[in-house]
Amino acid sequence: MRYPGYLSLFFIGIIFQLIGCGQKKDNLVRISFNYPKAAGDTVLIARTNMVSLDSIGMGRVVLDSAGKGIVEFTLDAPVFAGISAGQLAAGLLVSPGDEISIVPSRPGSKHMLGFEGDGAVVQEFLNEAVRFRQGMERWKGNLAIRLDKEEFLNARDSLEKGYDQLLAKLKSNPNISGEIRDLLTRQIKMSVLFYQYNYAIGRDSIDIPVSVWEATSEMPVDSIALKTGIFDFALIGSFYYQHKISNGIYGENEEMDGDSLDLIFPFLVEEKIKSSKYPKVIEEFLRAKSADYQISMYGLTPSVIKLANTLEREIASNDFRKVIREDIARWEKLGPGKPAPDFAGTTPDGKKISLSGLHGKVVYVDIWATWCGPCVEEFPNSKKVQADFKGNDQVAFLYVSVDRDTLAWKKMVASGKVPNGIHIINSSDSPNSVWNLYYVWGVPRYLLIDAQGRMVATHADRPSSGKVSKELRKLLTRDQLAQK
Template sequence: MRTTLRTALWGLLLPWLFATCQSGPGTRTVKLTIQSTPQLPLPVKLDTLDMISTASLIPTETALDSAGRIVLELELPRPMFATLELGERFQTLYLTPGDELTIHYDTTGHRFRFEGTSAIANTYLYQEGYLSRQLDAGMYQRDIDLDTFIARLDSAKNILAEFHQHYLDSTGLSASLGTLFKQRRELGYLWDKQWFFRSHYYAEDNPDVPEVIANVWSEIPFDSTLLQTAMYSYSLVLDYYLDLHMYPSVYPEDASDAEYDSLETLFPFLAYEKIKQTHPSPAFQEYFQAKVLSYSLRIYGITPVIDSFYTQFKQTYPASRFRPSVETKYQQWVALSPGQPAPDIRGITPDGKAFSLRELRDKVVYVDVWATWCGPCVEQFSHAKKVKKQFEGNDQVAFLYVSVDQNTEAWKKYLRKNPDLTGVHINQNPDAEGTSSVYEDYLINGIPRFILIDPQGKIVNVKAVAPSNGELEKEIRKVLGRQQPVASL
């Protein structure tokens, strides 16, 4: 029965294969023609992956014309994977400089068909993706047990391996691309195992981690050629490797809180030294140094140690292809340094009115970014109450609470139950009109986050001290230029 099912699936899929045309001109340009049937002016997004930030490297956003057609030309430095978003459908592509590829999209059956150079390769990716989606059903349930997970994973491996061999035997897919696509699929299996590890065990030293999951790190191929392909699954696997395997090993297991805090200030150098001992390959040392730097900037911003690490990276790899990504992140933090204009913060008040940070100009503003579901956020409120008491009656100081709750009713209910949480309250539900994104504008990677802004609307500190720190009142008074307590009214 299973063999019959597989044969039927391949019989359904393979007729979609179209023969390739002659290779395109020797150029870095890729020409894509996209045609929808029936003709719909669908939005189009095409991008390749930045292996450091996992953001779009060469983003293109446009739309099909009224005839459901568009011709795109883009420059590629080398062969790489890309993602095509057509309406609500996503499709992985493999593009090579010089390609001329026509993509036909059936909007009724949601099917793709390819003609031109690289048609065989992209038909493979389409068919494999179709099969994978069927096989992934139920795989990512948090309550799935290990035996069921491994059984489903092994079944998917076997079916996709047979598909792979059948496709190679039936088409003109080159051996080199066949190997690359096989590596991509195997990296997907590794990511599946990493997902199970993270969602069920997380801590690597957990004695309950089964061997089949605990050994996942030893299965990662550290192949420098894969770094060139902008392969999403490889980026995910390497990110998990760093986050769950390498970074935790920087700190001794028996480190006290004080020792941990001390080591944390040196994190980028400590992490990179650990990585260099494990990965002598120059290509991976360059890649991992860029990753450590990008991670450190994301978590800590610009500190003297991170600034020194950044300088070292630029001096060591002046022509690194990873440098633009790192410099972009660095300059984003420069724009948030003390004295720079504070990005506006817009949200909706509990009574449905629009509110902007600009309305608090001429005041020292202490911003608290929080959510009702965030325990550490809520714990700060009792400490904030004591600080605010020191500024009662002082209209030169304002406390702005920015909720990132998507459930606005839960936010309003919390405020009704806690009327003593005084200050200006706004919500930044992403679905609401007239709101900004404090997460994006202030490079927030976790909450609570506290921001201090001066009366001129300039940044004092985008990582201000928490109310529980004991130094908040002093920090606010520094900005006010006062040393004595303000009398309460």
């Protein structure tokens, strides 16, 4: 379920500024704001973690009543960054010594911001590029990702042609070096490639144009895109891992049962990545991406912990190792015996119910949504588990919907298709939502919490596993013995 997040980041991350400056002695970067419409806003300058896609803060400032403020930070090398605030959204490629001014756009301009100082011309170019790219999300009134093969090729070719025309305008500009034009060309190339990835993902090969299939069948090898933080390259890496490597392994091992495959899955991934013979930095990037994804999806399983320990020894990049360490630290806070983070939701009849309000009961939490087929398929088995504890008030079955459509949720709960239990809806947008507190990537997801409000499992067994009733009885017996 990170995918929607990727799209929202894409529209911010694609707006990059590339700067054609010579070598500078000072490594201080100074970004000044003079933007009255953003008065009082907190402005964040951040770069993207290429493995996790999270933001890494570089500096921030609260603009004064006139919309003025300055952010300063040091850099050892150029890096792509983004500007975000209530009224502002843009991107930069900042280099050591840069001085950049953010001002209102000129009258009649179609862009939100204007730029002065280092790289202003290139930033204006990229504003135009992103506006053009956003326009290409639709082709002749239809979403590009829903076009048939021939029409998508027409759309892609038009995207490339438009980019080429924009690039051509910069060739005669003496303030833009060949190095910067090269970086700009790489960024444009990755934008076109991601456009194709976004179309190809989830389609059968027969429904994908041959040229698109060929373009998306391999991970692009571009260490400069990785080093400078071209955001589309990070997105492509995520898509490639999930759909080519991870899904590929599941497809190659369909004959194995799920539990057996899960035990060796991290090591099959390692083997698949290493066998591709990528340059070292790209191999490490994919290995770290794999660990980040697996920890986020499955928590700290024994096989994932073993993988993380291996990568700690073998990966040279401290930035990549740091991502894995941070992933582990987050999940350790949800380890067995740790206090279960509290969350609350609203019942169909408008009552507020919180997890902490069920203290004293063993709680089996089912996180689901009306649009989730696998969630609904588990409900008959959920009813069977509930039947095993009929009349036992020491067990609570809490069903937490992450639906945005409250009406659809209420209708399904009232339909009788769902188990009885306790039903609440909990928006995934809140920082204190079950989605964010328990690092949920997708549904269904199940939690098991003991009567003292402590974590037992962040990835509890599904009702269809046949193991849930046994686990609940074990916890009840443990509590009874503890009370004696």
